[in-house]
Amino acid sequence: MILSRRHILRTGGLALAGLSLPAWTAEGGIDIRMRGDAVGADVWFDPVGFLVGPGATVRWRNDDAGNSHTTTAYHPDNRGHPLRIPEGAVPWNSDYLLPGETFAVTFAKPGVYDYFCIPHEMAGMVGRIVVAEAGGAAPVAVDDGDAVHAFPPVADILHRGAVHRA
């Protein structure tokens, strides 16, 4: 699958149209929100799957008033987790973010980046960012069979730009 400019521009187009993507317009980046329900029974990243171009900056923001969250790359440097980001890409770990706090990562290398929230991985709080360039081949994820939880399919992220929880 060769990606067209339409694939890569779709995300930006949605943000400009104000369609369900929390835009971080001040610095040209896009927010992914860390969310939870009132009693902490349900926690999630919103959107859970996201498409960006190389060089894009993504910022996570804790919008959960009653909990702390992390954004942490699947990488052996992070508590011995399996590698689920492109080989050679720099892993990240935000550490705990209190409500209102943010953490940003700039993605230079095309590929599929899977990440999790440290206290909530077992509860299914994981996310996926696809970094793709127009004209390039569609990135491929590490075998999903190795993951604790299901990630949104890469094809869905490429098609929709942003994937929210069902």
Added chain:
Amino acid sequence: MRTLAFAGALTLAAATAAFAAESVGTAPPPAPFQKVSKLVKLPDFLPGIGDLYVDPATLPAGPFLAYDRDGKIVSTIYMVPIEDLEAKKPFDNLPAPGGAVDHTDIYFNAGHPGVEKPHIHVVLWHVPAADEARVAK
């Protein structure tokens, strides 16, 4: 004589319970309880729970003691990991120093710093249900 001794024992037990409730009735509770937000990175005041204290040696189950914004105790909370329940691990004789219980809530929690795994909150409310609003936000 036996009746008098029994009555005396009851009085002593009631007095001990009252003293325990009194000693933790206002924040901060005495050592070894510590403020949870000083032990792990969590907000000072948790919506729906309040200002939370625990003896770190009792983690993960607790008891945790929760207070409203005026420093009055509102609940005692136990946090029991699901995996421990599935492994049939017992939690016996957990202290309950918070005094009289008005009602109890039990609900699932996905985890948070300090108890980083899915678990159950068992909440012994020391105030009427209508007063839960004191820690709503």
